[in-house]
């Protein structure tokens with residue numbers, strides 16, 4: 001790859017997507033271009049202004065990032081050439097960032113530094129709502145580092161609410177939430193708010209960037225919380241030309257993954273089963289399947305499947321040929337190296 005290619009990512013700096021970008025691209029050799037929305041990342045890559053883009057795709061606790069799936073579904077045909085060419089996993093440990101209550105600043109000045117680096121011992125307060133998955137919600141893994149009664153509004157990316165349900169229901173139940181374009185944008189907004197009554201769910205790196213205090217740390221429900229990011233680029237001619245020397249061993253197949261979308265007849269019984277049977281016949285292992293509204297008509301769906309293997313391998317190429325006979329349409333969305341291969 002050439003030097004100083006442009007990499008578009010969901011910004012601003014200190015977003016989790018920024019962390020994924022830093023893990024994939026060396027900042028000495030690439031120019032990073034933070035974007036406001038995931039759609040902006042797609043547009044930058046589609047237009048050729050950026051050589052690559054980095055977008056969140058799925059979270060281990062909260063599931064698919066539907067904004068990204070819908071951009072791949074591309075109902076308005078704005079991003080027809082985008083394909084996935086890589087993936088990165090990032091551990092996601094959320095913090096509650098803000099300003100301490102005015103009284104805790106006045107009466108406990110010694111605690112301010114501790115709040116800044118998040119080392120003060122926890123104090124607990126708040127309410128809890130039992131939920132099916134968590135009948136005993138007082139068991140939040142994290143407790144606040146300070147009193148939160150002054151917090152009247154929360155900002156974060158919509159994915160983050162679903163990853164911190166227990167903490168939020170225990171300690172910030174009923175507090176107004178505002179969705180913003182990323183967790184680092186949330187931290188910027190809270191830093192600019194002079195009322196000191198707002199807080200952001202964001203990363204620890206965003207605390208350093210904005211100077212906000214840690215009101216709580218590690219507030220995600222699951223300590224193994226992680227998000228998978230896709231690296232995207234424009235498709236090129238080589239993507240579809242045959243590569244007869246591709247290896248077909250099981251090991252080689254597991255080393256790669258591919259993404260494909262397809263639509264099937266809405267009225268024919270078994271149409272989806274017929275499509276999936278093509279993968280089975282070719283011995284292709286599906287690793288995820290996601291339906292999203294297709295946009296063709298209400299309640300019609302587009303299916304996204306991820307599977308082991310890469311284009312150019314006989315079984316994968318035969319699967320695509322087989323799909324021609326059973327689906328209404330399909331679109332290949334890229335093959336890339338499986339980042340978890342060593343761990344499986």
Ligand SMILES: O=C(O)C(=O)C[C@]1(C(=O)O)C=C[C@@H](O)C=C1
Nearest residue numbers: 015016017056157159182183227
């Ligand atoms: O808001 C950010 O910091 C992002 O990079 C986006 C995003 C996401 O869309 O999943 C990434 C990781 C976390 O799961 C929460 C938010």
